[in-house]
Amino acid sequence: MSSATTFRAAERIGTLGTETAFAVSADAAAWKAQGNEVYPFHLGDMNIRTPLNIIERAHEAMVDGKTGYTPAAGIPELREALAASLSTERGVSYSPEQVSVQPGGKPVIGKFLMAVMEPGDEVLYPNPGYPIYESQVDYLGGVGRPYTYYVEGNRFRIDRESVQSALSRATRVLIFNAQHNPTGADADADDIEWLAALANERDLWVLSDDPYHDIRYDGAASQTMVGLAGIAERCVIGYTFSKKYAMTGWRLGAAVGPREVVDVITKLNTNDESCTNHFVQLAGVEALTGDQSGAQEIVHTLGERRNAVVSGLCAIDGVVVPDTAATFYLFVDVTGVYRRMGGGDQQQFRIDTMQKTGVSFCSRTHFGRDLPGEDRAWIRFAYSGIDVEVANRGLAELKEYWES
Numbered sequence: 480m481s482s483a484t485t486f487r488a489a490e491r492i493g494t495l496g497t498e499t500a501f502a503v504s505a506d507a508a509a510w511k512a513q514g515n516e517v518y519p520f521h522l523g524d525m526n527i528r529t530p531l532n533i534i535e536r537a538h539e540a541m542v543d544g545k546t547g548y549t550p551a552a553g554i555p556e557l558r559e560a561l562a563a564s565l566s567t568e569r570g571v572s573y574s575p576e577q578v579s580v581q582p583g584g585k586p587v588i589g590k591f592l593m594a595v596m597e598p599g600d601e602v603l604y605p606n607p608g609y610p611i612y613e614s615q616v617d618y619l620g621g622v623g624r625p626y627t628y629y630v631e632g633n634r635f636r637i638d639r640e641s642v643q644s645a646l647s648r649a650t651r652v653l654i655f656n657a658q659h660n661p662t663g664a665d666a667d668a669d670d671i672e673w674l675a676a677l678a679n680e681r682d683l684w685v686l687s688d689d690p691y692h693d694i695r696y697d698g699a700a701s702q703t704m705v706g707l708a709g710i711a712e713r714c715v716i717g718y719t720f721s722k723k724y725a726m727t728g729w730r731l732g733a734a735v736g737p738r739e740v741v742d743v744i745t746k747l748n749t750n751d752e753s754c755t756n757h758f759v760q761l762a763g764v765e766a767l768t769g770d771q772s773g774a775q776e777i778v779h780t781l782g783e784r785r786n787a788v789v790s791g792l793c794a795i796d797g798v799v800v801p802d803t804a805a806t807f808y809l810f811v812d813v814t815g816v817y818r819r820m821g822g823g824d825q826q827q828f829r830i831d832t833m834q835k836t837g838v839s840f841c842s843r844t845h846f847g848r849d850l851p852g853e854d855r856a857w858i859r860f861a862y863s864g865i866d867v868e869v870a871n872r873g874l875a876e877l878k879e880y881w882e883s
């Protein structure tokens with residue numbers, strides 16, 4: 480008989496990964512607690528307040544008693560608003576029945592895989608990429624097959640050769656993150672078409688994980704795979720309010736796609752969280768249908784930060800900053816600095832830098848297992864949680880230390 484003192488986690492937990500970026504947060508918090516200044520470039524959280532109209536709607540809903548359970552798939556008003564908004568945005572006609580409301584964008588990843596993937600099925604996923612893909616594929620008994628990115632000119636692009644070599648007869652699922660964490664890459668239209676053709680030809684399920692769809696700076700609309708021929712019927716969109724409306728902690732998102740898959744995802748909701756908070760869902764309706772000036776202001780603020788952080792990093796000898804049009808991440812090649820400072824363990828390099836300068840960031844290892852042949856030092860700067868003035872101070876410290 481097991482007891483608390485003899486507890487050993489169930490075997491399946493051995494295959495569950497984590498978001499190791501949270502460990503970087505813990506390091507940064509511990510350093511700050513000792514009285515040191517920390518410049519937080521590590522986590523994709525936001526220090527921007529949710530637009531007031533959304534907050535007021537949630538408050539009003541709570542006062543009005545909208546504090547009970549809702550249907551597992553979400554309230555009809557929100558499913559309708561999401562279907563309408565995504566239909567307009569993505570050029571595909573979605574009905575409310577094709578929407579399952581979720582507590583955030585993250586739950587869509589595991590639930591989608593539970594719905595479509597059998598044990599032993601192979602899954603194409605980006606690496607570097609959001610670490611939860613790898614974690615959930617492993618945990619649910621799939622076989623992860625990473626594809627990667629390369630720098631062309633000064634832009635990240637999907638490495639088609641790596642997709643080709645990851646393919647096999649057992650490939651069943653493609654995970655695609657068009658506006659990509661951590662590289663900040665915005666997928667090219669012809670790469671999206673190429674991937675869509677592959678998904679059709681190989682009869683793959685597709686997860687279009689799109690948290691940064693609306694976080695872009697050049698005024699153009701983001702490209703999307705789901706509008707291409709043959710894709711809507713094999714694709715689930717992972718939607719979230721987290722980034723567009725600065726609602727990371729509210730936990731509101733949705734799975735949107737073929738009805739039979741969405742119904743399974745809703746059944747998983749019933750078994751898992753039951754439903755998403757009622758008042759949060761009503762705030763989501765306001766986010767989608769109310770005044771959009773708050774969302775525009777968020778992108779404007781992020782754009783100013785991007786410009787400041789890019790120019791601060793570019794001023795450091797040995798740092799190469801690829802161009803980005805979307806997300807709030809910069810994936811930066813610091814091989815020059817790292818080698819100048821003696822190389823060694825990359826986590827130690829990260830910690831030493833934080834302790835000498837206060838600048839905290841994630842490294843390559845936080846975005847999936849290292850791939851064979853990688854020989855450069857990449858780190859990720861997130862600028863969603865730091866104001867321009869503070870970022871500039873941190874980058875000045877960084878320049879001084881890394882050039883010393």
Ligand SMILES: Cc1ncc(COP(=O)(O)O)c(C=O)c1O
Nearest residue numbers: 523583584585609660690719721
């Ligand atoms: C690529 C990617 N997918 C999903 C998520 C999860 O989003 P949410 O915070 O809404 O759960 C994130 C969050 O950072 C992300 O970067």
